Amino acid sequence: MTKPSPFNPQPSPQRRPQRWRSGLTLSLALALGSAGVPALAQAPASQARTQPTVSVPEFRNTVNQSWWWSGPVADDLSAALANELQAAGGLQVVERSNLKAVLSEQELAELGIVRQGPSAAQSGQMTGARFIVLGTVSAYESNVASKTSGGGMSILGIGGRSEQAETTDYVAIDVRVVDSTTGEVVGFRTVEGTATSTAESRQQGVNLLPAAGLTIFGVPMSRGGQALVGAAGTFRYDKSSSETQRTPVGKALRAALVDASDYVSCLLAPQGNCMERFEAQDQRRRQRTRSVLDLD
Numbered sequence: 001m002t003k004p005s006p007f008n009p010q011p012s013p014q015r016r017p018q019r020w021r022s023g024l025t026l027s028l029a030l031a032l033g034s035a036g037v038p039a040l041a042q043a044p045a046s047q048a049r050t051q052p053t054v055s056v057p058e059f060r061n062t063v064n065q066s067w068w069w070s071g072p073v074a075d076d077l078s079a080a081l082a083n084e085l086q087a088a089g090g091l092q093v094v095e096r097s098n099l100k101a102v103l104s105e106q107e108l109a110e111l112g113i114v115r116q117g118p119s120a121a122q123s124g125q126m127t128g129a130r131f132i133v134l135g136t137v138s139a140y141e142s143n144v145a146s147k148t149s150g151g152g153m154s155i156l157g158i159g160g161r162s163e164q165a166e167t168t169d170y171v172a173i174d175v176r177v178v179d180s181t182t183g184e185v186v187g188f189r190t191v192e193g194t195a196t197s198t199a200e201s202r203q204q205g206v207n208l209l210p211a212a213g214l215t216i217f218g219v220p221m222s223r224g225g226q227a228l229v230g231a232a233g234t235f236r237y238d239k240s241s242s243e244t245q246r247t248p249v250g251k252a253l254r255a256a257l258v259d260a261s262d263y264v265s266c267l268l269a270p271q272g273n274c275m276e277r278f279e280a281q282d283q284r285r286r287q288r289t290r291s292v293l294d295l296d
Contacts, residue, residue, distance in 0.1 A: 090269025
């Protein structure tokens with residue numbers, strides 16, 4: 001029998017039940033913790049980690065001499081696509097366009113300028129982007145098609161006329177999804193579309209001169225009556241109005257970005273048979289594009 005010592009104390013009979021109860025309590029706590037409320041509290045965090053992470057660098061523009069491509073348009077399109085990707089759901093977008101602002105906040109914490117604590121930014125904890133979404137504005141051409149129409153009617157100087165005009169702009173963007181680990185292009189999408197702008201003008205008027213002339217020569221009357229009718233013939237009333245509805249460049253590009261973001265979301269976080277719709281749409285797009293050229 002081992003003698004009790006400061007390094008090997010002999011447990012007393014009174015302490016053994018207490019140790020057994022402590023072990024039972026710890027086992028129950030672990031069991032409840034693995035199957036109880038704490039597991040539910042950790043579920044959103046685990047789901048967030050399973051979402052594919054993507055980043056969107058600034059856009060490229062291959063359209064030469066574009067009046068609308070000025071200033072920070074490349075960054076604006078990148079931010080717009082990042083927002084649309086977040087809105088599409090199923091993806092975790094990480095910031096890259098304004099990374100300097102994030103790093104600046106971390107530097108403030110490292111230098112001790114801001115109060116240390118759980119709310120202070122920590123370095124070395126940024127989430128990496130598994131996929132990079134590259135965007136290019138391939139084309140934006142105004143007035144690729146136009147159409148005008150009009151008509152009017154007038155009887156005895158009373159009538160009106162209306163005219164309509166319609167112009168069409170063409171927009172195209174290309175998007176590629178690149179695996180940041182392997183550099184492979186895992187998906188690509190070309191979005192082509194047209195934006196229509198309309199203009200309409202209306203003219204209405206009343207001119208009593210034809211009616212006055214017909215009255216003077218067709219109806220016997222005194223000179224005073226003729227003078228009165230002649231004066232009435234000088235009356236003329238005109239009314240005109242116009243209305244223009246033009247699709248802004250930014251709105252047309254935004255519509256293309258919405259379609260591109262839906263494709264990226266379907267590619268990386270598919271739900272149902274969403275890819276079949278995009279494949280069918282792309283086949284129709286390719287057929288329409290091919291039909292504009294008479295191949296030899």
